[in-house]
Amino acid sequence: MRIMGLNAFEHFFQVECHSAEDFHNLAKLIHPNDLVSGETDRNIKPREPGQKPFRLKMHLTLSVISIEVDDHLPALRVNGRIERGTPEEFVEVKSQHTLQFNLFQPIRVQKTQLAAHEVEQLKQFEAESKKPLSLCVVLDDEEALLVQISGSGVKEIAHFSSFKSGKQFKSDSTQEKFFSKLSEIIYSSPVNQIIIAGPGFTREALLSHMEEIKPKGSEKQFLSIATSDIGMKGVKEALSAPLITKAIGEYKLAQESDLMHELLKELGKNSGLGIYGIAEVEKAIQLGAAHTLMLSSGFQKDFQEKSKELLHHAAQNGVKSFILEEKNEPGKQLAGLGGVAALLRYRIEYH
Structure with missing residues (x-):
């Protein structure tokens, strides 16, 4: 979650959500009769004979009746009565409508009273979403990319070559040097959930190496995911795997x-x-x-x-x-x- 605007004196805030968990947290701060604003497509009825119905992009403000989180899309749906909107000539004030907010779509909430504890909760939700959930290593026998995954997105922390020469590793010591550099970063990270992804055999070789040198008492847990690509494309491919989405989704439950x-x-x-x-x-x-x-x-x-x-x-x-x-x-x-x-x-x- 990212706070885009917050004014406790005027009792409003604007955020964008980066995960289903963000939508669930935001839903805790939205109550009946709050005013929620956002973009939508609405069916417009014909006003004259011979005209056909059409869809129009509008900006609407609803007085909230109910809210629902769709974990599968993910999305937040806000059902309410239209208070105002643009273009004004097509706004049917007091008619019922549902705004659907998708990931990274701005959501503005106007409250009658924005309490101090709600401001603190909002800031806490933003801080929680920035905490790292997992460390993802995507590699092949030529390079490795390490990224930190949090509720607010993906952040690159290292990207380097494998010191490889030709089609094979120059020597066992070259691969050992490559793996040693990776293991140093992984075991110094405070994150315990480690995703190792990539095509070919290097992924499994690194996984075996990490398990072999795992310090006694370490809480690191490794997940291996086969991908067809490396780099950021490989990261996106790994994060879409059901095993990974389930593991990341269980983070808050563990808390x-x-x-x-x-x-x-x-x-x-x-x-x-x-x-x-x-x-x-x-x-x-x-x-x-x-x-x-x-x-x-x-x-x-x-x-x-x-x-x-x-x-x-x-x-x-x-x-x-x-x-x-x-x-x-x-x-x-x-x-x-x-x-x-x-x-x-x-x-x-x-x-």
């Missing part, structure tokens, strides 16, 4: 699982560092004892005002906030605890 594991562990130990319940969590935030707030998506939907209040106080006190989707197991577990929980820096007493 949510870690949060719930930590909460349940502290509850099991009765340490007082994991708590749940509205009153308990509110007190912990007010006292500055909480460092992480967790809400289930169902709680946020059913108790919007209380959710806003909790998120607002969390933002004021420097508490990280997470919304756990109830379609996933961690979110279901949190919902079973009432949908509200927190992790604490220190134990507090409740009297």
Whole structure:
């Protein structure tokens, strides 16, 4: 996600989404009666006899009725009533319409009140989308390209030759030098999910080399993907593989699982560092004892005002906030605890 515009005083923001996860995060900040603006194609009915219906590109602002994320495209669909638009002569004010936003398409949201916690959430979503998810190495026996993959896109971090001479590696030491340079970059990276892609046998040779020298206790996980090309074309080919899209999509789920594991562990130990319940969590935030707030998506939907209040106080006190989707197991577990929980820096007493 990239924030293109943000004005807390005029209560609007504009973003573009770079992944399905970005659309899900944005959906948490859009509520009924918010105004959402964007480009669309609309069927225009004939106004005079003999005219045929036609499609026209328009810019519309809708008063939100409902929103939906399509994970397969991916896309965000906003259904609402038209408030205004251009060209004005073709705008049917108050008629119902659905805006579909695709990846990298600007989305403008005007709210009656843009709360401080919503601004913090928006910035947190942008920061999260920039965190590296995977490191991808695309290579053959002549060159290697290394890129870092995050929710905001692909960033090249290294590109170099294999030191090869002729059709074969000049010697085993030449290939070893090539692999040594790659392994140095890979094992110094904080990212644990490593994609090794490319045509031919060099890909598998590097994979074997990486497993052989893997330090004890290393959490690096390697995925091998055969591609017909190298360079950025090879990167795009690798990232479209079902195995890779599934692995990257599971990144946030792993984060949510870690949060719930930590909460349940502290509850099991009765340490007082994991708590749940509205009153308990509110007190912990007010006292500055909480460092992480967790809400289930169902709680946020059913108790919007209380959710806003909790998120607002969390933002004021420097508490990280997470919304756990109830379609996933961690979110279901949190919902079973009432949908509200927190992790604490220190134990507090409740009297």
